[in-house]
Amino acid sequence: MKIVCVNGSPRKNSNSAGIAQHFCETAQKKGAELKTYFINKLDYKGCQGCNACKEKSEKCVLQDGLTEVLEEIRSCDLLLMASPVYYGDVSSQMKAFIDRNYSFVDKDFTPRLASGKKTLFVLSQANPDEKAFADIYSRYSSFYKMMGFTDCGVIRACGVRGPGEVADREDIMKLAEEKVLQILA
Ligand SMILES: Cc1cc2nc3c(=O)[nH]c(=O)nc-3n(C[C@H](O)[C@H](O)[C@H](O)COP(=O)(O)O)c2cc1C
Numbered sequence: 001m002k003i004v005c006v007n008g009s010p011r012k013n014s015n016s017a018g019i020a021q022h023f024c025e026t027a028q029k030k031g032a033e034l035k036t037y038f039i040n041k042l043d044y045k046g047c048q049g050c051n052a053c054k055e056k057s058e059k060c061v062l063q064d065g066l067t068e069v070l071e072e073i074r075s076c077d078l079l080l081m082a083s084p085v086y087y088g089d090v091s092s093q094m095k096a097f098i099d100r101n102y103s104f105v106d107k108d109f110t111p112r113l114a115s116g117k118k119t120l121f122v123l124s125q126a127n128p129d130e131k132a133f134a135d136i137y138s139r140y141s142s143f144y145k146m147m148g149f150t151d152c153g154v155i156r157a158c159g160v161r162g163p164g165e166v167a168d169r170e171d172i173m174k175l176a177e178e179k180v181l182q183i184l185a
Contacts, residue, residue: 001184002033004076006069008083008094010040015124015157015166019093021083023155023176030147035072039093042066046096053103056114060103066069069102078118079149080142085125090140111148118137118183119144121154124166127160133149152183154171 005024017038024034029113042065052061060070073079077085104113115132121137137154143166145151155175160166 001027001031001077002075003035003078003080004051004096005034005080005082006094008039008040008081008091008097009124010011010091010093011163013163015163016082016084016122016161018164018166019122019124019155019157019172019176020080022173023080023180024075025119026177026180027184032078032113032184035076037069039066039097042069042082044100045098046100047099055090058103060100062100066097069097070103073115074102076117077173078120078152079088079144080120080122082122082133083124085127085136088133089136090097098143098144102117109146111146113148115148117149118152119149120152120179122130122157122158123154124160125170126159126161130156130158132158152179155179159170161184165166 003024007019007020009016028034044065045062048151053059083090106112123136125133141151155165157169158174
């Protein structure tokens with residue numbers, strides 16, 4: 001299994017990236033191949049709405065830091081997207097990445113990528129209430145289903161604020177390990 005892990009937090013020792021890393025390292029021990037990106041370090045733009053990917057190309061025509069990431073997703077089995085919750089949504093870095101996935105569908109919104117790809121989301125938020133911001137995952141996972149991905153769910157860390165706080169949350173790290181077993185089964 002090839003995993004492409006896209007981290008949308010801009011900060012060091014990020015909670016969402018920490019969970020993603022634990023998932024990925026556990027999966028690697030079981031033989032998974034891994035490509036990890038910290039997109040805040042990349043130079044890229046959001047979707048320009050140019051529709052070139054609908055009218056003249058199967059791929060996004062922008063050539064920037066996301067070009068390689070989008071290419072790697074074409075050959076992956078699992079796309080892991082990890083983001084902090086910012087103002088009730090994913091980070092702006094992650095949102096711009098998601099918009100750039102627009103070339104993954106045809107102009108009639110049928111999927112262009114090979115079937116069988118999966119998505120997993122990781123979201124961390126300061127608010128301890130699991131009902132708060134539960135809509136983020138359902139909203140984005142529905143778009144990835146439209147793009148032809150099979151949804152493998154979400155790992156949410158609620159009640160983590162400071163960098164690295166999630167490292168003490170054994171319950172969440174265990175959830176990440178269980179997800180590996182579920183997805184690699
Ligand atoms: C700009 C900004 C907006 C935030 N908005 C929210 C929010 O709407 N709800 C929430 O629970 N936490 C919010 N937080 C807190 C982060 O979601 C929290 O610290 C999270 O654990 C950060 O994840 P990371 O370490 O992966 O970056 C916000 C933090 C920042 C910097």
